[in-house]
Amino acid sequence: MADALIHPSAVIEPGARIGAGVRIGPFCVVGPKVQLADGVELKSHVVVTGDTSVGEGTVIFPFASIGEVPQDLKFDGEDVRLKIGARNRIREYVTMNPGTAGGGSETVVGDDGLFMASSHVGHDCRIGNRVILANSVAIAGHCTLEDDVIVGGLSGVHQWVRIGRGAMIGAVTMVTADVIPYGLVQGPRGYLDGLNLVGLKRGGAARADIAALRALLSQLGGGAFRDTARTRAEAQVKGMERDVLDFILGPSDRGFLAPRSE
Incomplete structure (x- = not known):
């Protein structure tokens, strides 16, 4: 003490x-x-x-x-x-x-x-x-x-x-x-x-990274997260987009929140 x-x-x-x-x-x-x-x-x-x-x-x-x-x-x-x-x-x-x-x-x-x-x-x-x-x-x-x-x-x-x-x-x-x-x-x-x-x-993300995340999010529309992620993971994706893909392909007991349907 x-x-x-x-x-x-x-x-x-x-x-x-x-x-x-x-x-x-x-x-x-x-x-x-x-x-x-x-x-x-x-x-x-x-x-x-x-x-x-x-x-x-x-x-x-x-x-x-x-x-x-x-x-x-x-x-x-x-x-x-x-x-x-x-x-x-x-x-x-x-x-x-x-x-x-x-x-x-x-x-x-x-x-x-x-x-x-x-x-x-x-x-x-x-x-x-x-x-x-x-x-x-x-x-x-x-x-x-x-x-x-x-x-x-x-x-x-x-x-x-x-x-x-x-x-x-x-x-x-x-x-x-x-x-x-x-x-x-x-x-x-x-x-x-x-x-x-x-x-x-605020975290200093580059515009290119934000644009890549937006493109990925548009591809995830409809909630087909795992199928889309597996397809994208075959490409040489790095950085923040890779963070998202690795997360989606990780173990999950709950599924994923998807965009609200119009």
């Missing part, structure tokens, strides 16, 4: 590993298997429990519950883990659950994410780097969100769904199937509404 600043009202159970420069505010509870890396800050009234590791520089705000048992009736007390990366901002009332034996026993959250108030990361999820979940977003179990995904407020993501890198989900949207990389999804029952052009431009 070198250089750690711990409020007298906080409860640090024996066995917890506390890194240098950690700050733990009033009325926090840290369980015996928890690892807090250097520079982690728990503001106040934060619970971190279970076999949970929190990466360097992550800040967790009041009333967040991190590492409690998964919300899965099949869970029977087996050894499971939650790994949270570095420099995340985990806001008020956020919940993050560890894995289950049926899903690999591990939930993983990447680096530099923003998890706004009351958002939820379910068991066995894989959350990439620089992911943003707006207020009250619910990510169900076994989901994968790749790097740079943004999910708008009050949205829900069905279990086993994959969301490709750089995709944007609009607010108040229910995502029931996979979302291709760089896709834009909106609507109460989400549909693919083109590309996340704002995200692509």
